[in-house]
Amino acid sequence: MTYATIMVSLASDQANERCLAIARETVERFDARAIGIAAAEFSPPLYFTSGEQADKMIEQGRNAIRMRLSELEAEFREAMGPGAKHVEWRSNMETPTRFIAREARTADIIVIGQSRDGAFTDPFARANPSDLVMQAGRPILVVPEAAGWLDLRSVLVAWKDTPEARRAIVDALPLLRKAKDVTIAEIVENGGSREAALNRTQDVVTWLSYHDIAASALVQEESSTRDAATALDGIASSVGAGVLVAGAYGHSRLREWVLGGVTQHLATESTRCVLLSR
Helix, strand or coil, rough: CCCCCCEEEEECCCCCHHHHHHHHHHHHCCCCCCEEEEECCCCCCCCCCHHHHHHHHHHHHHHHHHHHHHHHHHHHHHHHCCCCCCEEEEEEEHHHHHHHHHHHHCEEEEEECCCCCCCCCCCCCCHHHHHHHHHHHCEEEECCCCCCCCCCCEEEEEECHHHHHHHHHHHHHHHHCCCCCEEEEEEEECCHHHHHHHHHHHHHHHHHHHHCCCEEEEEECCCCCCHHHHHHHHHHHHHCCCCCEECCCCCCCCCCCCCCCCHHHHHHHHCCEEEEEE
């Protein structure tokens, strides 16, 4: 298993340099095909008028979007450089998340920049990573502005015995094979069994060994003074993780990592690259 096609999503309303740099590095590491993708949709202002003036405003807005998409294509092609063996561009004038999720059938993984304004992403200008991972059916590699490079010296897998976590670790196998150190970490929730958590994480370590990936297990008790996101950040810092792998959760359960909780934090606030899958 490898990443044969890597898609990189570009935002029309914020800088894409870090995202493109990580995407190019990933393309080179896996000798993969690169697909650049972007979309935007004209959103009339609240004071929208009607008649001839409205038609003129709409046309001006659409022309501005066409020009911006053309600029993004040029930026993408320049960033990929001559080293990429196959480069392709796709764009459209529609809501970005919907367009990218539909086109995700062509990719093994989607690289996307972290939204600088957190959860309050303009849905007409760029895809929100949290929304995209719920719709794409592909793993999402979220790149923060602070990411200097795809640091695979240490990779942390945030384990929880759920289908989402199992899917995430399978989707991350190509990255884990290139990592120097892999840690499988589970946070024992209040009332949970530490012994059971140790057994679960050790099972994952053993499973990875049959994929020729050496990993270690780490189990940490939940602290009443730290939420799951803060605890996970602490573990990632302690093992020097450059990339964090996690399942994305989109339904609320008591004391579970949920969208709006850990998933939202990883997608919008993490200081390291995060591979999310669902």
